[in-house]
Amino acid sequence: MQAEERQFLIEQHLQKVEFASLEELSEKVDVSISTVRRDLTLLEAKGTIRRTHGGARLVTPKSDEFTFTARDTHQLNEKEAIGKAAAALIQPNQGVIIDSGTTAYHAAKHLGGKASHIITNSLPVANHFGSDNSVEVLVTGGVIYPRLGVLVGPLAVESLSKMHADVAIMSGGGITLDGVTNSHALLIDIQRAVLQSAQRIIFCLDHTKFNRRSVSPLCGLDAIDTIVTDAQAPTDLVAELKQAGTQVVIA
């Protein structure tokens, strides 16, 4: 057997078991422990693997968590503030749709027992209300979009179109005077359905989204009732948005 082949086998085996002892590996590829050590040192340098006492482990631990919230440390304070401000706009006993963006998630956290029912296609949001029996939480069906924990696809769109809510709290990838844009086509389908199903549309957009255009256009300014953003949002665009008839809330 070739050295490279052996190393590949080791790597592959580790992908399966996450942890392996030197003895285990040396049996698997039928060489001495010394050689396995050397192979592991090489693989570690390559980066796919980490050596440990007595063996090796995979460097990418497949965690059960959504990277969602972890990834979200960017502009965390701003998003937190925006979420709080957005939640403050909700009247008691309203029905609220919360979409799948990270900022919308923060709004959900501050919603407390305010809303009477919540509709969402975001698993993190669903989880958040999972053990709260003061609100009725309706989860749309759909296929899980990996790593984001969003439910997408026809089932999600369909079930959202059938529902109705007083307010929708949404987020997007960018905003200009032309309207809001977002990145994933799958998300756009769903957000369009949300726009149809809610009476009042609130967009949570931190300042980095201003004057940015993401891949696909979602809707024009006329579809939006309120934009919630943070203090660092460019004042000129904020002014223009207000002039265009959109309510802008600075958190």
Added chain:
Amino acid sequence: MQAEERQFLIEQHLQKVEFASLEELSEKVDVSISTVRRDLTLLEAKGTIRRTHGGARLVTPKSDEFTFTARDTHQLNEKEAIGKAAAALIQPNQGVIIDSGTTAYHAAKHLGGKASHIITNSLPVANHFGSDNSVEVLVTGGVIYPRLGVLVGPLAVESLSKMHADVAIMSGGGITLDGVTNSHALLIDIQRAVLQSAQRIIFCLDHTKFNRRSVSPLCGLDAIDTIVTDAQAPTDLVAELKQAGTQVVIA
């Protein structure tokens, strides 16, 4: 076993049970209490865990997770084993429906990349596969049943009736020769739909469910293909079930 693997197991176990004693952990990973102490000190430094007198607890700020699994330390090992055995019955690339019981959840954990797609109305199951892009996970819509993380109601029933899978892994509240019973009427509606939508029905039932009748009848034995249980299941009922034509697997 390697130190890192051991620490990972401890962490994982704590994820499940929220709190564990040193003795419990030392038995779980089969090392001395001293070593567990040292491991816990390391894990605490890492931040995932907090040491307490007599053990350790998870440091989850305000657990967005379901108390679901945590509360359910009862028969944990059995359920774990049953789940593993049930997962072993699945052929590669099958479509699998997993329902909302705790035992079915454990089956999900052992399913790995075996199934090609998974259909579920259980949020814990959905979360488990949330960042796994080797499987397509279809979540039924529905209203969250608090504290259990199950999606129930017409939307859940409706969307399940429209789907189809090769196998269904289910759990229930009790089993007798008359069939399976379960506690919540809402769950029964959904499980009926699952029974219709899957070709092969596997029930995961630990020994405490044997010879018990829960509130509402769910289905007769004829609807069930396989029952997976643990070694403590009463042998007489097991024999009778087998005679009635049901396959029984002892984990």
Added chain:
DNA sequence: AAAAAACTTGCAAATAATTTCATATTCTTC
């Protein structure tokens, strides 16, 4: 306040890593 349980520290035995060296294998060059 006493007793029990749990924590810390230090130490010896066990286990694993590194280094070194002899042998085997592969690759080059003629």
Added chain:
DNA sequence: GAAGAATATGAAATTATTTGCAAGTTTTTT
């Protein structure tokens, strides 16, 4: 295709780490 160089492998000796135990201290419980 054979001789020699270069590399890879396995084994032994040395060094380092980890583990389990016991003695003494602190914390919790009664």
